[in-house]
Amino acid sequence: MSAQAQMRALLDQLMGTARDGDETRQRVKFTDERVCKSHLLNCCPHDILSGTRMDLGECSKIHDLALRADYEIASKDRDLFFELDAVDHLESFIADCDRRTELAKKRLAETQEEISAEVAAKAEKVHELNEEIGKLLAKAEQLGAEGNVDEAQKVLQEVEKVRTTKKDAEEEYRNSMPASSFQQQKLRVCEVCSAYLGLHDNDRRLADHFGGKLHLGFIQIREKLDQLKKTVVEKQEVRNQERLKRREEREKEEKVKKRTRSKSKEHKRSRSHERRARRRSRSPSREKKRSASREKKRSADREKKRSASREKKRSPSRDREKKRSASRDRERRRRHRSRSRSRSHRHEQSSRHRERRDVVNGRSDPRRADERGSGDF
Numbered sequence: 001m002s003a004q005a006q007m008r009a010l011l012d013q014l015m016g017t018a019r020d021g022d023e024t025r026q027r028v029k030f031t032d033e034r035v036c037k038s039h040l041l042n043c044c045p046h047d048i049l050s051g052t053r054m055d056l057g058e059c060s061k062i063h064d065l066a067l068r069a070d071y072e073i074a075s076k077d078r079d080l081f082f083e084l085d086a087v088d089h090l091e092s093f094i095a096d097c098d099r100r101t102e103l104a105k106k107r108l109a110e111t112q113e114e115i116s117a118e119v120a121a122k123a124e125k126v127h128e129l130n131e132e133i134g135k136l137l138a139k140a141e142q143l144g145a146e147g148n149v150d151e152a153q154k155v156l157q158e159v160e161k162v163r164t165t166k167k168d169a170e171e172e173y174r175n176s177m178p179a180s181s182f183q184q185q186k187l188r189v190c191e192v193c194s195a196y197l198g199l200h201d202n203d204r205r206l207a208d209h210f211g212g213k214l215h216l217g218f219i220q221i222r223e224k225l226d227q228l229k230k231t232v233v234e235k236q237e238v239r240n241q242e243r244l245k246r247r248e249e250r251e252k253e254e255k256v257k258k259r260t261r262s263k264s265k266e267h268k269r270s271r272s273h274e275r276r277a278r279r280r281s282r283s284p285s286r287e288k289k290r291s292a293s294r295e296k297k298r299s300a301d302r303e304k305k306r307s308a309s310r311e312k313k314r315s316p317s318r319d320r321e322k323k324r325s326a327s328r329d330r331e332r333r334r335r336h337r338s339r340s341r342s343r344s345h346r347h348e349q350s351s352r353h354r355e356r357r358d359v360v361n362g363r364s365d366p367r368r369a370d371e372r373g374s375g376d377f
Contacts, residue, residue, distance in 0.1 A: 028062060030071040036061035037085035040071040043224040045093050045217075052214040054193075079235060083228045090225040097218070101194040108187055122173040126199055127188045129166040130206055133159055137203060138211025163203075193218040 030040060036059050038044035046059040074080065140155040186199035193215045197206075209215055 028064075028067070030067040030074070031080070032062070034062050035067055036063055037082040038089045039063045040068050040082060041086045041224075041228070042068070043086060043090060043221065043228070045090070045221055048217040048220055049214065052212075052217060053195075054214060081232075081235065083232050083235070087225065087228045087232060090221060090228070094222065094225060097194055101189055101191065104189045104194055104196070108189065122169065122176055123186055123199060126166065126169045126173055127197065129162055129169055130197065130199070130201060131210065133162050133166065133203055134206030134210035136162065137207035138216075141207065141211055159203075190215070192222070 028035065036044055039047065039059065039061070044059060044063070046056045047063070049056055071080070071082070136155050136159045140152045140159070143149075143152040143155065188197045188199070189195070190197055190209070195209065195214065197209065201209075
């Protein structure tokens with residue numbers, strides 16, 4: 001990687017995707033499912049084991065230091081619980097590694113000669129001392145690289161002590177085994193990285209193994225997994241406590257509401273009792289007057305109801321009487337009209353008869369004569 005690329009990656013790691021206003025980079029958010037959550041938490045095995053014997057290649061998900069910076073900024077304000085996804089990822093990877101370790105142990109048991117339990121225990125002790133020497137040498141080298149020379153010297157002194165104990169353990173193991181079988185290489189599988197370790201490996205090889213990138217990478221992954229599990233448990237406890245607090249607050253609010261409702265009901269009941277007591281405490285004369293007025297009203301209502309029922313019973317006979325009276329009135333009017341018509345007819349006939357008689361007798365009405373003269377003229 002060039003110096004310019006290193007500077008760009010450093011700026012991404014510090015400032016995130018929005019450092020130069022590039023919209024194409026801002027399209028993918030750190031919350032996207034395509035982004036590797038283990039990479040955001042700096043524990044992806046693809047990054048840790050890159051360049052080792054167990055290099056896994058590129059991860060199938062997106063790895064971007066700028067997105068990691070965005071996640072670190074956002075996680076300060078709220079919990080995103082990406083640890084759950086990272087725990088699932090690391091657990092599956094460690095389970096595969098442990099499966100490979102068990103298979104390697106089975107192969108060694110099939111290929112190597114069987115030994116007694118006592119000899120196996122002595123060989124196991126030699127292996128443990130070899131591991132301790134390798135770890136101490138790796139630690140001394142790390143301290144020397146950091147500049148802690150005094151601490152490195154102290155670690156080297158411890159290495160010398162472990163070497164003396166290792167010689168004694170090897171002597172015991174050599175005495176318990178025949179010379180032909182002792183010269184054979186006794187292998188052992190590393191419990192951390194599933195690599196093969198020899199019983200007669202020198203200190204340099206042990207230091208290279210225990211201080212190598214592969215072994216330290218597996219240690220880092222396992223430690224990160226344990227740490228994430230603890231954080232997940234702590235966050236779950238905090239969330240459960242918050243839920244309990246919310247539930248308690250809701251229960252308190254419900255209790256307060258119930259108390260207020262009961263108080264209001266009691267207040268209404270007390271007011272009703274007071275009203276009843278007031279009514280009872282009134283003077284008997286007023287109560288008698290009121291009861292008398294109530295009785296009068298009731299009797300009046302009863303009378304009205306009775307009269308209404310009587311009227312309903314009498315209504316058909318009255319209707320008949322009304323119809324009969326109406327028919328009688330119509331008959332009277334018809335007779336009166338017929339009589340008036342007959343009278344007028346008789347009067348006209350009598351007047352005509354008189355005129356004829358006057359004409360025959362030579363007498364006439366002067367008004368009629370004038371009318372005739374005028375008509376003749």
